[in-house]
Structures are given as C-alpha cells and as structure tokens.
Amino acid sequence: MTDHSSRQAEDRPILPDERSGVLLPDNLERYAANWIAPAAEVDAVVDQFWHVSWAFPDGESADQRIIDLPAVTVTIEDGDTPAPLVVTGVQTGAWRRMIHGRGRVFAIRLRPAGLAIVSDLAPSSVRDATIPVTPSLDARLYEFMREVATTPTPAERARSAERVVAGLLIEQPVSEKGLLANAVLDELRARVRHRTGTTLPQHFGVSERTVERALMDTVGHGPKWISRRIRLQEVALALATRPDASLAAIAAELGYADQSHLTADFRAVAGITPGGYRRRLTELRAR
Structure with a gap:
C-alpha cells in the first residue's frame, strides 16, 4: 500500500476565475480558501480536499452562498461554526452560511462512490441538510472524521484521510x-x-x-x-x-x-x- 504520509499534498488557492460555484468569489482570499488534490489511490472516493480560515472583526459578517457541485461533503470545523464534525448533503438551492467571528474548516468533498465507502448514510438522508456528525447519526463516518481531526494542519489532515480511505478500500472496493x-x-x-x-x-x-x-x-x-x-x-x-x-x-x-x-x-x-x-x-x- 502507498505510504501517503510521505506525499507532499498540493495546496493551492481557490481562484476567483475558476469554476468553484462560490457566488462571491472575491471573498475567497478573505477566507484563505485553498484546494488540496487527493492522491490518485483515493480519487475514486475523494473529489477534493479544501480548507478555509477567517478572523472577522466584531460585528462583521459575510453571507456566503455556493452553487456547489452535486456531492456530499464532510467537514471538520473549529471556532465560530455549527459543530466540530459536519456532513452536508447535495443541495437543491445554493448552500448558504453566515460567516462571522473566527474559524477554520477542513473539508472532504466526496465522489459519488465515496459516501458508501466512508459512511452508512444514504444520500437522501442528508439531502438539503447540514448535520452534525455524531456516533448516533453514523458511527462509521464519525470514527473516520474523528481520526482525521486528530491531525492539526490541512496538509496533515489530507494525508490522514488518504491513509484511512486507502484502508477502507481494501476492505470494501468501490462498486x-x-x-x-x-x-x-x-x-x-x-x-x-x-x-x-x-x-x-x-x-x-x-x-x-x-x-x-x-x-x-x-x-x-x-x-x-x-x-x-x-x-x-x-x-x-x-x-x-x-x-x-x-x-x-x-x-x-x-x-x-x-x-x-x-x-x-x-x-x-x-x-x-x-x-x-x-x-x-x-x-x-x-x-
């Protein structure tokens, strides 16, 4: 099995002139928004890693909307955010969140095949929803995200997610x-x-x-x-x-x-x- 710990994750800014679906793309720099491409060994499961961080003055906020790709995304969140571990399903309208205070988010955007590898949830169960991930919601997804969250930086989290996904693929190959x-x-x-x-x-x-x-x-x-x-x-x-x-x-x-x-x-x-x-x-x- 490939040693993902030795791979240098490619971390690059999300640019305003690329197709990201972000409706206020000039905010991307304010959020220090970056992509990290997944290793080839897991790209049947992971479409992209991305991460953002922000520190807004008191009283300042941003209404962020995204016409996102049809995909389930799981996020590890710190600071002024809804929950530490979150799953967001495919949205009918634009995804929307009011950003304020300080925070950071590391996200794993899954491929269509990916949800079945890391979770027992059906796509219909998270459709149009943003839900905290807990053991009672989905023990398998919770353990996956909790393990990734133990590492501190986005690059380390990407490598950790790749290691876990590679192991899961040995047990359950993509259908x-x-x-x-x-x-x-x-x-x-x-x-x-x-x-x-x-x-x-x-x-x-x-x-x-x-x-x-x-x-x-x-x-x-x-x-x-x-x-x-x-x-x-x-x-x-x-x-x-x-x-x-x-x-x-x-x-x-x-x-x-x-x-x-x-x-x-x-x-x-x-x-x-x-x-x-x-x-x-x-x-x-x-x-």
Missing part, C-alpha cells in the same frame, strides 16, 4: 455502480459547454436506466438535474468574471433556449436574478 456514477459526473463536468454528441448511455455503453439508477443511488439526483447544476456553476463564473458579457450571449454559449430561461434557472437556485447578482458584485468591489 461498479459507484465507478459508473463517478465517470458520468466527470463526463457531465467535461461537456458543460458542449450540448451535442453521444448520449450518456451511448458513451458508456449502458442503458439509460442504468445511468439514472447509478446517479440516484449515489447522488440522489438524475443526470439532467446534475447537468443543470454544473451548468449553473458555469453561469455564476461567467457573470462574475465577464461583467461586460450580455446575458443573451452567456445563455447561447451554455445551451439555454434564451436569456429568460437562464434567468429563471439562476434565480431558482441562487435566490437572486443574474442582474441583481452582478449589481451585488459591483457594490462589493467598489468598497
């Missing part, structure tokens, strides 16, 4: 259904700007029902919903980084029928219209 769900999600992420080509069943040589069931069982949503979510991440990125681009042009680039469909889709998830979102970004950048 064929999980591998298919991983591959379908990767394909949907890759083709977000390409609306033509083979269908997913044709691409993977399986039936439409097989694709649907693989995603429903691991993520809790089907391919159309997941594709829409990923496309909205791209919309958010375009709105934030291309202030002069028209909504009609962005809609056409991303395969929307027209500008009104983009507006309705974005507002339903982000809770604000694209125009309102752009105005909010302009106000924040003018401060």
Whole structure:
C-alpha cells in the first residue's frame, strides 16, 4: 500500500476565475480558501480536499452562498461554526452560511462512490441538510472524521484521510455502480459547454436506466438535474468574471433556449436574478 504520509499534498488557492460555484468569489482570499488534490489511490472516493480560515472583526459578517457541485461533503470545523464534525448533503438551492467571528474548516468533498465507502448514510438522508456528525447519526463516518481531526494542519489532515480511505478500500472496493456514477459526473463536468454528441448511455455503453439508477443511488439526483447544476456553476463564473458579457450571449454559449430561461434557472437556485447578482458584485468591489 502507498505510504501517503510521505506525499507532499498540493495546496493551492481557490481562484476567483475558476469554476468553484462560490457566488462571491472575491471573498475567497478573505477566507484563505485553498484546494488540496487527493492522491490518485483515493480519487475514486475523494473529489477534493479544501480548507478555509477567517478572523472577522466584531460585528462583521459575510453571507456566503455556493452553487456547489452535486456531492456530499464532510467537514471538520473549529471556532465560530455549527459543530466540530459536519456532513452536508447535495443541495437543491445554493448552500448558504453566515460567516462571522473566527474559524477554520477542513473539508472532504466526496465522489459519488465515496459516501458508501466512508459512511452508512444514504444520500437522501442528508439531502438539503447540514448535520452534525455524531456516533448516533453514523458511527462509521464519525470514527473516520474523528481520526482525521486528530491531525492539526490541512496538509496533515489530507494525508490522514488518504491513509484511512486507502484502508477502507481494501476492505470494501468501490462498486461498479459507484465507478459508473463517478465517470458520468466527470463526463457531465467535461461537456458543460458542449450540448451535442453521444448520449450518456451511448458513451458508456449502458442503458439509460442504468445511468439514472447509478446517479440516484449515489447522488440522489438524475443526470439532467446534475447537468443543470454544473451548468449553473458555469453561469455564476461567467457573470462574475465577464461583467461586460450580455446575458443573451452567456445563455447561447451554455445551451439555454434564451436569456429568460437562464434567468429563471439562476434565480431558482441562487435566490437572486443574474442582474441583481452582478449589481451585488459591483457594490462589493467598489468598497
């Protein structure tokens, strides 16, 4: 088995001009937001590690919203946070939290196949929820997170998580259904700007029902919903980084029928219209 303790975790900033789904990307620097890529040996289970930390003056807060990737995320949290160990399920709307005081978070964003490896929870049981992880909620997930939490730094936590996951994979390899769900999600992420080509069943040589069931069982949503979510991440990125681009042009680039469909889709998830979102970004950048 690979000695993950000897690997130097690649720790890099989450940039405002990459597809992260963060709706106020200029805050990323305030939170010292960084990615850590997982080792290849565990990338069927872990999509990304990320970590943030903040120290706000008294009375200052930030309303952070994220159109996150369809994934279950488990977090180890310190300071002014809801709980020390937390699991967040796939969100229908934008994930939202009011940030204040001081704190830090180390997160493990799981692949579709990953939840079954580290937990006994079903994706439906944490859908649209952010829940403290306790032994009574899920003893297996609690032990995994508690072991990772014993190490102090994000890089050490990433290596610790990799060691534990590598051991779990020996006991329980990723299922064929999980591998298919991983591959379908990767394909949907890759083709977000390409609306033509083979269908997913044709691409993977399986039936439409097989694709649907693989995603429903691991993520809790089907391919159309997941594709829409990923496309909205791209919309958010375009709105934030291309202030002069028209909504009609962005809609056409991303395969929307027209500008009104983009507006309705974005507002339903982000809770604000694209125009309102752009105005909010302009106000924040003018401060």
